[in-house]
Amino acid sequence: MLLLALDTATPAVTVALHDGDDVIASSSQVDARRHGELLLPAVDRVLAEAGLRLDAVTGIVAGTGPGPYTGLRVGLMTADAFGLALGVPVHGVCTLDGLAYAADLEGPFVVATDARRKEVYWARYADSRTRLTEPAVDRPADIADQVKGVPAVGAGALLYPDTFPQAHEPEHVSAAALARLAVERLKAGEELPAPRPLYLRRPDAQVPKNYKVVTPK
Amino acid sequence: MADEPLVLGIETSCDETGVGIVRGTTLLADAVASSVDEHARFGGVVPEVASRAHLEAMVPTIERALKEAGVSARDLDGIAVTAGPGLAGALLVGVSAAKAYAYALGKPLYGVNHLASHICVDQLEHGPLPEPTMALLVSGGHSSLLLSADITSDVRPLGATIDDAAGEAFDKIARVLNLGFPGGPVIDRYAREGDPAAIAFPRGLTGPRDPAYDFSFSGLKTAVARWIEAKRAAGEEVPVRDVSASFQEAVVDVLTRKAVRACKDEGVDHLMIGGGVAANSRLRALAQERCEAAGIRLRVPRPKLCTDNGAMVAALGAEMVARNRAASDWDLSADSSLPVTDPHVPGAAHSHDHVHETARENLYT
Numbered sequence A: 001m002l003l004l005a006l007d008t009a010t011p012a013v014t015v016a017l018h019d020g021d022d023v024i025a026s027s028s029q030v031d032a033r034r035h036g037e038l039l040l041p042a043v044d045r046v047l048a049e050a051g052l053r054l055d056a057v058t059g060i061v062a063g064t065g066p067g068p069y070t071g072l073r074v075g076l077m078t079a080d081a082f083g084l085a086l087g088v089p090v091h092g093v094c095t096l097d098g099l100a101y102a103a104d105l106e107g108p109f110v111v112a113t114d115a116r117r118k119e120v121y122w123a124r125y126a127d128s129r130t131r132l133t134e135p136a137v138d139r140p141a142d143i144a145d146q147v148k149g150v151p152a153v154g155a156g157a158l159l160y161p162d163t164f165p166q167a168h169e170p171e172h173v174s175a176a177a178l179a180r181l182a183v184e185r186l187k188a189g190e191e192l193p194a195p196r197p198l199y200l201r202r203p204d205a206q207v208p209k210n211y212k213v214v215t216p217k
Numbered sequence B: 001m002a003d004e005p006l007v008l009g010i011e012t013s014c015d016e017t018g019v020g021i022v023r024g025t026t027l028l029a030d031a032v033a034s035s036v037d038e039h040a041r042f043g044g045v046v047p048e049v050a051s052r053a054h055l056e057a058m059v060p061t062i063e064r065a066l067k068e069a070g071v072s073a074r075d076l077d078g079i080a081v082t083a084g085p086g087l088a089g090a091l092l093v094g095v096s097a098a099k100a101y102a103y104a105l106g107k108p109l110y111g112v113n114h115l116a117s118h119i120c121v122d123q124l125e126h127g128p129l130p131e132p133t134m135a136l137l138v139s140g141g142h143s144s145l146l147l148s149a150d151i152t153s154d155v156r157p158l159g160a161t162i163d164d165a166a167g168e169a170f171d172k173i174a175r176v177l178n179l180g181f182p183g184g185p186v187i188d189r190y191a192r193e194g195d196p197a198a199i200a201f202p203r204g205l206t207g208p209r210d211p212a213y214d215f216s217f218s219g220l221k222t223a224v225a226r227w228i229e230a231k232r233a234a235g236e237e238v239p240v241r242d243v244s245a246s247f248q249e250a251v252v253d254v255l256t257r258k259a260v261r262a263c264k265d266e267g268v269d270h271l272m273i274g275g276g277v278a279a280n281s282r283l284r285a286l287a288q289e290r291c292e293a294a295g296i297r298l299r300v301p302r303p304k305l306c307t308d309n310g311a312m313v314a315a316l317g318a319e320m321v322a323r324n325r326a327a328s329d330w331d332l333s334a335d336s337s338l339p340v341t342d343p344h345v346p347g348a349a350h351s352h353d354h355v356h357e358t359a360r361e362n363l364y365t
């Protein structure tokens, strides 16, 4: 088994290789505006570090969000195109689950990432491997009652201390955690879903004025 | 001709997910998935709707193109993709797909210019482009006159719209007439039964002191809308056929007049017309008439190659391979305002001194 995991649903552009025993190479860069530029070079670097070529991988693992759409799509499109070119399966893992797994907590807690527009993407967990609620997008103040009294991880929690007073690291998801979680689930005989993006919001149905006047004067 | 470059091209700059495959100047496949129906009720292209549709359609469309062409991805000589200009988020889906696909297959990647691709596609219809080539590009997103001495390295803008694109004017007038979206085909249809001389609508930027090659359709748009509203206010029936014909005539009159003048001024004896509006039957007819009168040879690809598609990107990519142009780097980015003067985006080791600003603020909204 050789899995390539990647996630672009948070400000981190993160890539990891997992050989079935453990993560053998990884890379994480935080730059919310350059997912498109950074992802492929990061894949290239991680493979070089492991001394492997992409065609050695037996599967792709992609974080399905929720996360800001433009960045999220970079990772999912990349994973899909890898899968097509190599003829290997592409597995989807919820990005919040990856963060929860990395948090390594025994008791109940909350994962929240930054959804922008003063909202968070969030879900509740019984422990690091067990999600209790479907991922949702809300204003922090509106969910204060539902997240009260338990620790919280993720940039969304760290951003809103009034709602998440017990917020702590990890801030962003890592592909290493995503890969470990995926391997654990696959080894347990679980089937991982296809990598469908978790958008959670409907598209802004606005046609921008002069939407495509692109020819320079 | 098996030694000509076999290239797959990906186009996602607006609402069409296009994947085309060419061998040199021969078209092998042209697969397009459009999200136009999803935008219709909004009266224009909604960027987020387009981007979501691109992600969903990409893999099936690539598979369809390979099947249609009867080639294996392993045999490709390169992957080309529209790097810009266009809708930032939509472009990024195509660029991400192309980079990953090229990397996984071990093929060179060519990020190319959408406008240069609209010109180069004519090679698939009428053979190698004459050098130089005069091109009139008209669509919902662009209206420009370009002169290209070498489509892989030298594209010069002579003029462009100073406000709306020609296709946008069609969409707007169709909306005012309650004819739906997109406006081009339906106005073309009504205009066939109308009188183009019924109403004298203004011809923008055609005065003696106006820029010779620039276009303006905003004033025309307003004039037509006012004329229709006045009719309605007077309780009279709006003559949809005559309005369509007269409006369309005003647009294509200016487009062809300026294009023919540019050919004469620059001493170019042929004109290429591309972009979605090139499918307009009156534009084709009037261009033919005026080109013949001026001794200019007209080249217009079939309508399916005029609208956005992947074959045009593949055509330009194949030309990049044939002329040994530098491939793009793996950090290639989508550039929503890629200048028309950059036919492609070569890797850092080969790029020019100037670095143009990627419109990143548009990328993440």
Ligand SMILES: [Zn+2]
Binding pocket: B114, B118, B139, B141, B275, B276, B307, B308
């Ligand atoms: Zn176009």
